[in-house]
Amino acid sequence: MAKGEDDDGGAQEMLDDFINGRKTDSIAFAGENGAYAASAALPERPAANKQCTLCARQISPSDIRQTSNMPLCRLCYVERYLPKCRKCAKPIEGGAVTSSDGKIVGKYHRDCFLCFECAAPFPDGDFYVYDGKPFCQLHYHTLNGSLCANAGCGKPIEGSCVSLVGEENGGGGRYHPPCFNCSTCHSPLLEHHFVVDRLPYCEAHAVRRRAQKAGTASEREERAKKRQTIITKR
Numbered sequence: 607m608a609k610g611e612d613d614d615g616g617a618q619e620m621l622d623d624f625i626n627g628r629k630t631d632s633i634a635f636a637g638e639n640g641a642y643a644a645s646a647a648l649p650e651r652p653a654a655n656k657q658c659t660l661c662a663r664q665i666s667p668s669d670i671r672q673t674s675n676m677p678l679c680r681l682c683y684v685e686r687y688l689p690k691c692r693k694c695a696k697p698i699e700g701g702a703v704t705s706s707d708g709k710i711v712g713k714y715h716r717d718c719f720l721c722f723e724c725a726a727p728f729p730d731g732d733f734y735v736y737d738g739k740p741f742c743q744l745h746y747h748t749l750n751g752s753l754c755a756n757a758g759c760g761k762p763i764e765g766s767c768v769s770l771v772g773e774e775n776g777g778g779g780r781y782h783p784p785c786f787n788c789s790t791c792h793s794p795l796l797e798h799h800f801v802v803d804r805l806p807y808c809e810a811h812a813v814r815r816r817a818q819k820a821g822t823a824s825e826r827e828e829r830a831k832k833r834q835t836i837i838t839k840r
């Protein structure tokens with residue numbers, strides 16, 4: 607092999623190794639004449655263009671991704687090896703967002719990490735997690751069933767709560783304690799209440815609501831039940 611060809615082989619070797627992500631300094635430098643000792647022992651390499659192992663496309667040098675001796679085109683590499691965004695299902699190149707406490711399941715593009723329901727951003731970095739996904743306050747509480755059932759309020763409940771959830775509690779919603787009022791006269795019901803049609807009433811208005819309704823004896827008795835108001839602290 608002529609001296610000039612040997613030099614080219616060394617340069618090509620370096621280029622290939624650079625593309626493939628191997629360390630170029632693993633090639634022994636023979637001496638001051640510029641010849642690489644390793645290049646003489648290796649067979650000559652084909653041109654830098656390679657074929658993708660998966661899709662058989664010809665890959666230009668800048669698009670080659672090497673994975674355990676399989677040359678892949680950039681698209682196949684991205685498709686097979688990069689994590690997929692849980693919102694848009696596309697692969698994530700570069701920074702992925704998830705939660706440090708592991709409550710968020712999977713990873714997100716930075717631009718996809720928004721309320722899963724309404725796509726509102728989280729400008730101060732605070733978000734709510736429901737079913738492993740990020741939500742804004744409103745949609746978290748909507749899914750969680752923790753918006754105040756008082757028709758004039760409807761806001762999220764994050765502290766103390768009065769709950770009519772469950773048939774044994776009247777089958778209604780949850781309330782801020784100050785919102786837990788008679789549905790007719792709006793007087794506070796912080797000690798006792800009655801439930802008619804899943805809504806809370808004072809005794810007088812529960813009687814009036816009951817009188818407006820027909821029903822079996824057991825239904826009338828259930829509506830007449832005086833219930834203790836329990837404020838749950840969270």
Ligand SMILES: [Zn+2]
Pocket residue numbers: 658659660661662663678679680681682683
């Ligand atoms: Zn490919």
Ligand SMILES: [Zn+2]
Pocket residue numbers: 691692693694695696714715717718
């Ligand atoms: Zn995405």
Ligand SMILES: [Zn+2]
Pocket residue numbers: 721722723724725726741742743744745
């Ligand atoms: Zn939202």
Ligand SMILES: [Zn+2]
Pocket residue numbers: 754755756759760761781782785
């Ligand atoms: Zn309320």
Ligand SMILES: [Zn+2]
Pocket residue numbers: 788789790791792793807808809810811
């Ligand atoms: Zn009342």
